[in-house]
Amino acid sequence: MLAYVVRRLGFLVLVAVVVSFITFAFMRLAPGDPAELIAIGRFGEHVTEAQVEQVRQQEGLEAPLPVQYVRWGARAARGDLGRSLVSGEPAAAEILGRLPATVELAVAALLVSLLLGVPVGTVCASHRGRPLDVAARGGALLGVSVPNFWLALLLILVFSLWLGWLPSYGSGGLARLVLPAVTLGTGMAALTTRVMRSGAVEVLSRPYIRAARARGLSERTILWKHALKNSLIPTVTVLGLQFGRVLEGAVIVEAVFGRPGIGRLLVNSVYARDFAVVQGCVLLFAGVYVLVNLLVDVVYAWLDPRIHYGAGGAGA
Amino acid sequence: MHEFVTGAARRAMPLLSGLRRMAGRVDGALGCVLLCGVLAAAVLGPLAAPNDPAADEVSRRLQPPSVRYPLGTDELGRCVLSRLLVGTRYSVGTGVAIVAVSLLVGAVLGAVAGYAGGAADRLIMGAVDAMLAFPGLVLAIVIAGVLGPSLFNAMLALAAVHWTAYARIARGSVLSARTEPYVEAARALGAGPVRLLVRHILPNCISPLLVMATFGLGHMVLAASALSFLGLGVQAPTPEWGAMLNRGRDFLLVAPHMMTWPGLAITLTVLGFNLTGDALRDAMDVRQPARL
Numbered sequence: 001m002l003a004y005v006v007r008r009l010g011f012l013v014l015v016a017v018v019v020s021f022i023t024f025a026f027m028r029l030a031p032g033d034p035a036e037l038i039a040i041g042r043f044g045e046h047v048t049e050a051q052v053e054q055v056r057q058q059e060g061l062e063a064p065l066p067v068q069y070v071r072w073g074a075r076a077a078r079g080d081l082g083r084s085l086v087s088g089e090p091a092a093a094e095i096l097g098r099l100p101a102t103v104e105l106a107v108a109a110l111l112v113s114l115l116l117g118v119p120v121g122t123v124c125a126s127h128r129g130r131p132l133d134v135a136a137r138g139g140a141l142l143g144v145s146v147p148n149f150w151l152a153l154l155l156i157l158v159f160s161l162w163l164g165w166l167p168s169y170g171s172g173g174l175a176r177l178v179l180p181a182v183t184l185g186t187g188m189a190a191l192t193t194r195v196m197r198s199g200a201v202e203v204l205s206r207p208y209i210r211a212a213r214a215r216g217l218s219e220r221t222i223l224w225k226h227a228l229k230n231s232l233i234p235t236v237t238v239l240g241l242q243f244g245r246v247l248e249g250a251v252i253v254e255a256v257f258g259r260p261g262i263g264r265l266l267v268n269s270v271y272a273r274d275f276a277v278v279q280g281c282v283l284l285f286a287g288v289y290v291l292v293n294l295l296v297d298v299v300y301a302w303l304d305p306r307i308h309y310g311a312g313g314a315g316a
Numbered sequence: 317m318h319e320f321v322t323g324a325a326r327r328a329m330p331l332l333s334g335l336r337r338m339a340g341r342v343d344g345a346l347g348c349v350l351l352c353g354v355l356a357a358a359v360l361g362p363l364a365a366p367n368d369p370a371a372d373e374v375s376r377r378l379q380p381p382s383v384r385y386p387l388g389t390d391e392l393g394r395c396v397l398s399r400l401l402v403g404t405r406y407s408v409g410t411g412v413a414i415v416a417v418s419l420l421v422g423a424v425l426g427a428v429a430g431y432a433g434g435a436a437d438r439l440i441m442g443a444v445d446a447m448l449a450f451p452g453l454v455l456a457i458v459i460a461g462v463l464g465p466s467l468f469n470a471m472l473a474l475a476a477v478h479w480t481a482y483a484r485i486a487r488g489s490v491l492s493a494r495t496e497p498y499v500e501a502a503r504a505l506g507a508g509p510v511r512l513l514v515r516h517i518l519p520n521c522i523s524p525l526l527v528m529a530t531f532g533l534g535h536m537v538l539a540a541s542a543l544s545f546l547g548l549g550v551q552a553p554t555p556e557w558g559a560m561l562n563r564g565r566d567f568l569l570v571a572p573h574m575m576t577w578p579g580l581a582i583t584l585t586v587l588g589f590n591l592t593g594d595a596l597r598d599a600m601d602v603r604q605p606a607r608l
Contacts, residue, residue, distance in 0.1 A: 011445075011446075011449070014442065014445075014446050015446045015449045015450060017446075018442075018443060018446035018447065019446065019447070019450050019455065022455065022459070022476075023455075023458050023459075023462075026458070026459050026462045026463065027462050030462045030463055030464070031464065141587065141590055141591065141594070142583070142587060144586075144590060145534065145538075145583050145584075145586040145587040145590050146579075146583050146586075147538055147541060147542065147545075147558075147561075147579060147582050147583065147586075149542060149545045149558075149561065150561060150575070150578075150579030150582065150583065153561070153564070153565060153568060153575050153579070154576075154579070156568065157568050157569070157572055161568060161569045244451040245451075247451040247454060248451045248452070248453040248454055251453065251454060251457060251546075252542055252545070252546065255546060256565075266454070266457070266458070267457065267461070267546060270457060270458055270461030270462060270548075271461060273462070278458060278462075282454070282455070282458060285450065285451060285454055286449070286450050289449065289450060289451060290449055293449070
């Protein structure tokens, strides 16, 4: 198990290197002189040739691309991500300051997805093939097909503008969390429902369920007390996958709802070509995503003692 | 009996019968109907549009639906229905182009990795696994934003992220196909590696790739419209659905029709691809996750 965890952490380094190199290469090859952009950030709109040259020397921007990347990587490994072009603050501090709003959103969205997906999926499984099941599966398919930015606008229109029940902008407080979390959570609930349903269908066909029926237990007890727990295992395993959706969704949902989270910081930094912050966000996303998936695998092995990760059985 | 069927026909048969089984299912049929609607709008859009999609007239801006403008007008007085119809080509065409490029690149790299093995395999699949372990849309947003907002850059960014899915499938299929007796036979007859891959192995990997591409089309239509919505894709005045939705944001209360219809168009298109993909996967008996 320990060897497995160590190997997965090694994989995290690989992911971070590949993703940050792609970002790095695109950033540096894109039109526009990075030295000039930094100089503008530092000295104001009107910069002289000399100032640009000075920045180029200071920041080591005259070196070949691979050398620059290695230098950046060495600093990043020590936790120094450089300074934001926009605010002049250290990029790491900037990013960490935005983290709470995104974590809040991610947790709330996962909660919405579980609260919606687990019961619906379970009911579907017990009503397999009947109208309720077909309707819920259709709903789940619709759920993955709806663009979350459209859903966000529809929710704002109905619940903020027409009914006036909930605020549509900013962060802080439960009321401002509801609409973004529902937007993100319903899309994820679609996957939860599917996985939960197939898990429960499988569990319901097992002998111990038949034994429970033979003992005369009510269908309700069998479903919610005997089958539910075992059916949850596949749902737990896709939580890691779901987390990727949260990160992707956060970028869009935070933009629509004006939440000051990492996703919005990333989009704004991309617009401003704030290299240090973009790279920092990308590293954070990579780290969080890989670690969450590792955590899910570990929890999975703990939930189901038949699974153990031996040598050679890697996998992303 | 089956020995007498030619190679090409034998390869085509599971594909054709799979397609037929797919269309015979309720979800497959519904998906096909939706996709036919999308196709019709893409082909006939400019002809069917009741008005000139580019004709702006401030005096009739933000009008609710009427006989003249069935879905209302936008902030510049342009006909929303006409823009929606003409925009089909941009919104769906973008997705088709991304998937076509990704499929080509991914299938070739995946096939090479699976066939060659060794260092090439480790290099390609290392990159694929690393990229699959990162939320793709986030990387695409970074790439598209850095390259500068344009339709082409958005497509490039999404293709740069999307090809990995096909590479993994192609590699797996090639790995399982390369030891098949018919491949051994072709090799014994003196076929070179390129001929083996292109003529004998790849045609047998089509089903899983086709299923993946169907989901991929829905996924990419969604992702491309998301990039346009964020202002990183199609630029004004091109009538693309995501960009139209973005404009509608500022007029939610005054003119909700500006964002309702493009959103519905995206949803129905993506639903069409997802329904078809589901039916196709079950009909062709391809085992793979629905979407990544």
